[in-house]
Amino acid sequence: MDNAVDLLFKHIRWYSEGAEGCGDIRIGRGRIREKGQGLAPRRRDRLVDGSGYLALPGLINGHDHLDLNLFPRLGKPPYPNVYAWGRAIYHPDQPPLCDLLRVPLADRLWWSAYKQLLSGVTTVVHHDPYHPRVFRRSFPVKVLKRYGWSHSLGYSDDLAATFARSRGRPFILHAAEGVDQRAADEIGRLDRLGVLAANTVLVHAIALSNQAIRTLAERQVSVVWCPSSNQYLYGQTAPVDALKGKVRVTLGTDATLSGPPTLWDELRTALGTGLAGPDELLMMVTATAASVFGLTDGRGTLRRDAPADLLLLPDAGASAPETLMASTPASVSLVLIDGRPRLADPAWAERLDLGASNTFVEGLPRWMTGALQTLRARMARLVDATILSRNPLWTLLEEEIPVL
Numbered sequence: 001m002d003n004a005v006d007l008l009f010k011h012i013r014w015y016s017e018g019a020e021g022c023g024d025i026r027i028g029r030g031r032i033r034e035k036g037q038g039l040a041p042r043r044r045d046r047l048v049d050g051s052g053y054l055a056l057p058g059l060i061n062g063h064d065h066l067d068l069n070l071f072p073r074l075g076k077p078p079y080p081n082v083y084a085w086g087r088a089i090y091h092p093d094q095p096p097l098c099d100l101l102r103v104p105l106a107d108r109l110w111w112s113a114y115k116q117l118l119s120g121v122t123t124v125v126h127h128d129p130y131h132p133r134v135f136r137r138s139f140p141v142k143v144l145k146r147y148g149w150s151h152s153l154g155y156s157d158d159l160a161a162t163f164a165r166s167r168g169r170p171f172i173l174h175a176a177e178g179v180d181q182r183a184a185d186e187i188g189r190l191d192r193l194g195v196l197a198a199n200t201v202l203v204h205a206i207a208l209s210n211q212a213i214r215t216l217a218e219r220q221v222s223v224v225w226c227p228s229s230n231q232y233l234y235g236q237t238a239p240v241d242a243l244k245g246k247v248r249v250t251l252g253t254d255a256t257l258s259g260p261p262t263l264w265d266e267l268r269t270a271l272g273t274g275l276a277g278p279d280e281l282l283m284m285v286t287a288t289a290a291s292v293f294g295l296t297d298g299r300g301t302l303r304r305d306a307p308a309d310l311l312l313l314p315d316a317g318a319s320a321p322e323t324l325m326a327s328t329p330a331s332v333s334l335v336l337i338d339g340r341p342r343l344a345d346p347a348w349a350e351r352l353d354l355g356a357s358n359t360f361v362e363g364l365p366r367w368m369t370g371a372l373q374t375l376r377a378r379m380a381r382l383v384d385a386t387i388l389s390r391n392p393l394w395t396l397l398e399e400e401i402p403v404l
Helices: 082-089 105-118 159-165 181-193 210-219 227-234 263-272 278-284 287-292 320-326 346-351 372-382 392-396
Strands: 007-016 019-028 031-036 046-049 053-057 059-064 121-126 171-175 200-204 222-225 249-251 310-314 334-337 340-344 359-361 364-368
Touching: 053 320, 059 105, 059 249, 059 287, 105 121, 105 340, 105 372, 105 392, 121 334, 159 181, 171 181, 181 210, 227 263, 249 263, 249 278, 249 287, 263 278, 263 320, 278 287, 278 320, 340 346, 346 364
Parallel strands: 007 046, 007 053, 059 121, 171 200, 200 222, 222 249
Antiparallel strands: 007 019, 019 031, 053 310, 310 334, 334 340, 340 364, 359 364
16 A cells, blocks of 8 residues: 555554653644544544554664675674674675675665564664665655765775765764774774764764763764674673763664564663663654654654654553563554555554455564565575575565465
8 A cells, every 4th residue: 555544543542752642643644643632533534443552653773784684693703893793704705695695685675674664663774875766655664865874984985074975964884893992992083083973873882981982972972772783793782871861872773694683672682781771762762763863854753743654562551661672573563654554463454455464474464565475485586495594584574374
């Protein structure tokens, strides 16, 4: 379904920017029009009972490499820094890289979009070049469009000039990714280059001294936290507890080369570190992320006139942050992006006339936008099944609906 649906959710619980409420939400022409009590249906509205559901702003994944989510975790960690890991795994003429790189870029990008939908992610930050021919309106999720980027100090030339060309847009790069002195020295080097500023977003930022944290705070730099990837590669993650109140922190999955299959896994890993609580983590993937990446259109919130990017989860009565922490891909009932259904469980697919379920997620039927089964079939013709099965997303998303 490409057209936005005008919906009036009645008696639904909602969360936005740290506040919870219960009432009605009206969606019209792809935007949130009203929240309140006793809203009357209008001519175009499709009236639905939201009782038993929690509505959240669509989640924002602060860091991923959308071309690399068909890959399994690679390497034999721990490593001292990202450069040692890169040398160890980057052998494009050897399996599995040579096999998986046969899959066309557009197909790998679409595969990653399904990874986002499984987690209720409606906007993702792709840390690589933007691909306008792929990231069109039909692409399943929104991809941050206005940004500057470099990979890192060790893999980028003329970093200062690249930063200058960002012209105040979010400038994203890996930094202090590791646990050795080389990683720790990067914050000082970046500061001397003049690339630490209010629009700078550092990914990972593990090796931070007290002085480095003071520098980031003074320059108003933001950080993307990727604890699963960090713990896998280096056995350590960013000192998020020391950053609180000084540096804005958002959350990202990284690609499956080192990260988890979904943002749900990342949220639980982050919670397990003890460095942030459920309320903080929910803000990291909604309003805080929108602020960090300059999303001023209302994404990450349920404000009036914000895009109708919504995630619906079953409401068991727990708080919104607690509900989020307990969720898995099978928990996702409905994902709307600009009011357009992108993922729905059978009940919501029937309510919205989306048609039959076309895939299974964690063994449960789901309707998903696009042609996932066709995509999988194309990839399976190019890559041996034993290699594809090493990727956790491959088994999480079933190729066919099994006969029960």
